[in-house]
Amino acid sequence: MEKNLIYLVLLASIVALGFAYYFFRQMMKESEGTDVMKKIALHVRKGAMAYLKQQYKVVIIVFIVLALIFAVMAYFDLQNNWVPFAFLTGGFFSGLAGFFGMKTATYASARTANAAKNSLNSGLKVAFRSGAVMGLTVVGLVLLDIAVWYLILDHFVEDADATHKMIYITTTMLTFGMGASTQALFARVGGGIYTKAADVGADLVGKVEAGIPEDDPRNPATIADNVGDNVGDVAGMGADLYESYAGSILATAALGASAFMMTSPTMQLKAVLAPMLIAAAGVVLSIIGIFMVRTKEGAQMKQLLGALGRGVNTSSFLIAIATFVILYFLQIDNWIGISFSVIVGLFAGIIIGQSTEYYTSQSYKPTKKVAESSKTGPATVIISGLGLGMISTAIPVVTIGFAIVLAYLSAIQFDMANLLSAQNLGLGLYGIGIAAVGMLSTLGITLATDAYGPIADNAGGNAEMSGLDPEVRKRTDALDALGNTTAATGKGFAIGSAALTALALLASYIEEIKIALVRIANAASDGLVAVGSKMMDAEAIKLASFGDFMDFYNVNLMNPIVLVGVFAGAVMAFLFCGLTMNAVGRAAQSMVEEVRRQFREIKGIMQGKAEPDYARCVEISTKGAQREMLLPSLLAIIVPIVIGVIFGVAGVMGLLIGGLSSGFVLAIFMANSGGAWDNAKKYIEEGNFGGKGSENHKATVVGDTVGDPFKDTSGPSLNILIKLMSMVSIVMAGLTVAWSLF
């Protein structure tokens, strides 16, 4: 029976977690090096754990409050009883994914540095396999969470009608996506503020003013900087991608449940399982890719990239084949078309990755031009970097545009005559959702390439601080530079998949509105409920299509309420970025002042005779991040609720589209500007345009510093913001239809 296929998902999850544990044990067997190295690693580990503890304290309060609100809503029949629990598990597992990844990273950095003493290849292996721990933990936990919840709900939910039961189950599971998004947003914003405050602070005073190298142990902010890589780039990213991965699978499952509702319960079940099975296959095939990543000693940047590329490409290719096989065996309607939708997603991801690499790597013209603009000072570096970032939005957005159209058309077998019929709209949206699953199906390995970057970065820090041979630092630098490019590519994936997933979530929103309306109609004495300006009964509501709902609520572009919503969404993206940018600015300023104070007051610090007060800097970053992360994160939760209660369904859908379109483009802009600035600086450090220490170099350091919050705080938080706003709207749908003013 098809239902048992869910156990395959469970199995894939166990395989992923098993390999994660295996890679972890392997890494732990490596030596951590000298006592100094161990001590530094311990410092960083402690700082990171202390931060995470502090952060979880704040986040737990938010989770408790939200869970209580959901409980109250469930009590008043505005939501079902499973929601508070699903929400909490989503948050818990998302946090756990970040925690495990970070724990691994803090153990791995000194070991990577130590392995790099032997050879580049050894260093790469340790760092990359440690990154793989994170990649596999994330995908493993997502699949575990999904499979277990599915089994629980399938067992306990009682509904005579199998198709409605499936819709109930899938929309309930979306709530755990909301838990994951909430956790992810706090992790990204808090971690992002932490890491960039430390990084900016350390760079501004250390590199620019005092003229000491990066990670110099005399710099009081250097430990905080290294802690930051772990809490922001590792823990934050882990929670983020847990959310992306879970979100895309769950949204597609929910769409499958509604698209195939009219076909048959079996077909519906298959449509729900398909994204989960593709993801499960992706996990196993990612592990094969991971084993393929190795390089020869003396490898150049190009060969290193080649090594990673080989792993990712092999996985992608195998997943493409596996998709056809899975959908063929499932015998899902139009299996060829839907398989092509998955391939469209995979391809779009690759194109976005390539375009990101083109715009942010110093091997290509755009970043070189930014480096060249340093000849006329920091202002032109900033102008050209901003210009580059804005222009770089075109290819990814056009790619996603094509992907949307192709995934849609492919899923409806190019039935142009009935392009938007009720049936085809459901199918087509399912195609868009499953394209997002395709794009993220390689996450096990792409996340490994992404998470290994900060590990290599920290290894370099450790090597520098513990005074290892410069050759070691050179090797870790090579690994780190590579990490910059893979990180930018990873962000491209996260943003691209977010756009597709967010579209799928729009459909889930309407589905949830439907459920809420049915609930209210059933509770009403006359069995009727107001749907826009019509009074309808439960049966009529169940039969209405997505298009009908657009009609009932006037969700069209001539409705001023929709337009007000779109404006609100656009402004949310900018406001959110502005708040997080300013947060980094403020926190960094305190850091700069503290470092200057220590240089001034602690005698002998510059001669290496006195030890700086590292702990004070760690504390400043921690406090700054905690203080600053609340407002932007809470806004993301509160605004959709307020818009829903005032402007109703039309306003909310406007908000989500406005937030999605502006946020998507803004996120790419910020990620790519930031990446290009960073690498323009690296390009000069490689000896071009005057090299290290020149005026040109200083100008690019300014660019890099501005880029830090762009690419590691505001930009990557946007894709979570987009989805969190959708998730909040979905969960609060009951409130919207029951009470909205318009």
Place this chain on the structure above:
Amino acid sequence: MEKNLIYLVLLASIVALGFAYYFFRQMMKESEGTDVMKKIALHVRKGAMAYLKQQYKVVIIVFIVLALIFAVMAYFDLQNNWVPFAFLTGGFFSGLAGFFGMKTATYASARTANAAKNSLNSGLKVAFRSGAVMGLTVVGLVLLDIAVWYLILDHFVEDADATHKMIYITTTMLTFGMGASTQALFARVGGGIYTKAADVGADLVGKVEAGIPEDDPRNPATIADNVGDNVGDVAGMGADLYESYAGSILATAALGASAFMMTSPTMQLKAVLAPMLIAAAGVVLSIIGIFMVRTKEGAQMKQLLGALGRGVNTSSFLIAIATFVILYFLQIDNWIGISFSVIVGLFAGIIIGQSTEYYTSQSYKPTKKVAESSKTGPATVIISGLGLGMISTAIPVVTIGFAIVLAYLSAIQFDMANLLSAQNLGLGLYGIGIAAVGMLSTLGITLATDAYGPIADNAGGNAEMSGLDPEVRKRTDALDALGNTTAATGKGFAIGSAALTALALLASYIEEIKIALVRIANAASDGLVAVGSKMMDAEAIKLASFGDFMDFYNVNLMNPIVLVGVFAGAVMAFLFCGLTMNAVGRAAQSMVEEVRRQFREIKGIMQGKAEPDYARCVEISTKGAQREMLLPSLLAIIVPIVIGVIFGVAGVMGLLIGGLSSGFVLAIFMANSGGAWDNAKKYIEEGNFGGKGSENHKATVVGDTVGDPFKDTSGPSLNILIKLMSMVSIVMAGLTVAWSLF
């Protein structure tokens, strides 16, 4: 008979142009000062005229090509025969408004400097009255153009049905809006690139590297910089606001024609005349305000602002009263409600102005914080300025959101039960359009406050270069600082009104689609045409409402085509800014290199013994601007056509909404960041945080330089981009319905 009221509009236009001429003659009577002053003014005037000539040469080609395309379309019955001519006149008058304004400005600067020798008040009077020439020329020409075209079309167009004739007339007149927008975009982009390339180049080498003051005659780029103020900030702004003003009136007239189509021909005529009459009253009442602007000697910033504020507030108050009187005498349906819609627009403009002032003036906390962040170097200045700009988008966007809702509700008498009925939707959109007219009704005086800024700036340049007493420079500086704030406020108006006008244009787009469909249906042998997936005849199309069309073409938020359009719109805004930013960067870089070369190669330049080669710098700016302005401007014309031909009506409406929402927010962000950086620098120059020449000052100069293209090139062009894309879509509607792929 009501029709004769159009002569009142003609009369107001003549009054405006008469007073413009009067102020011009008055200004010309003032002495231009010493021979040196005259010589410098002549240099600037010649450079500006040479640039404008060059620019018109390029623009004329574009206009001829477009007019030919329209002629071909008219030949194939895809447009009517008036369109090419209306298009050309719109472009011609828009250019003329910029030309007159610039001519006045270049005559006024030396005279302002000379008058400032006597007293601050004399300086203010000359500069402000010269600004008024521009303000009154713009509004006068718009009203002239509208009144004359109305009379022509009313006379020549033959249509038995009076109501359809009116729709035909008003939509045809929109084409001249497209001419104005096209001209304005070239003027803003070309002028913007020119002025900022010169400004950035002059500042970077002069102020930062060589350490000589602004406008020092030893700086080879200083003449180009002063020319730039005229071609960018005066001619560009004139064309821009001509377009905004004309656009808002024409869009509202077109909406009036369709909203009152079902009521009666007389009521329809009144609705078409109402925005024109309100604008006409605004012109006359602005003149009264202009006469009220004067100040005492020794006036502080506050009193100067007070003097301008008094003028604007008086005008606003009188216009509010006049609106009620006009609409009462017109006896238009629900005259009270519609009057309130006008007031909503007026108020929204004032709130946006206040919020702009708060975020960009050094008298308030936000800009002071940016100045303070200079303590930690240029990077934190950039971060905090970007953060400020992003946050500052919230108030204007929320204000516009409220204005949309209130203007709509007020126009439909708060008929919440039928919020979106066909009748109410038309009325409500008319309310939104007329709110934009209300917001711009004070343009005669607000544009005067805006245009006087660059005149004062140039006066300062003239005073510096001709070695006048430092006291004179201090006075012109006071005038200039004030100009910064009024310029920022002016941009707020332009952007806010653009958002409202763009919404009104959406309705005109549907109206034009309707006309095109009727034309095709009438030409078809069976009298039927495909409307979305339906076949309809001309009568059915004429009777269909806006909402029906949303339905026919599935212009709702679940349609992936709409979403692809929204993405395309969002990316257009960013791409456009990126291209213009890079254009400025590139042009500035050539300028920097040229100035450095002259400092190096022309001996004695720094001792004031040899004269720099000013002409070479003027040439570099001119060439750079011409080369760089084409691509972004043409994109704005081509993309809507391509989207229309591929994705049809749903795609185009998505594009327009995506461009509007992202562009609106992005424009505010860029304008306010730029304004704040400029004033943060001024705040330090006033002696705070180390004052002129300190490291902090240098850091804010970097901010100011980045802000230059933000606030004077990319940002202000966005509001034109938004409307031009709408206008192009409207004019090309025939193509879209005849040929689109989807």
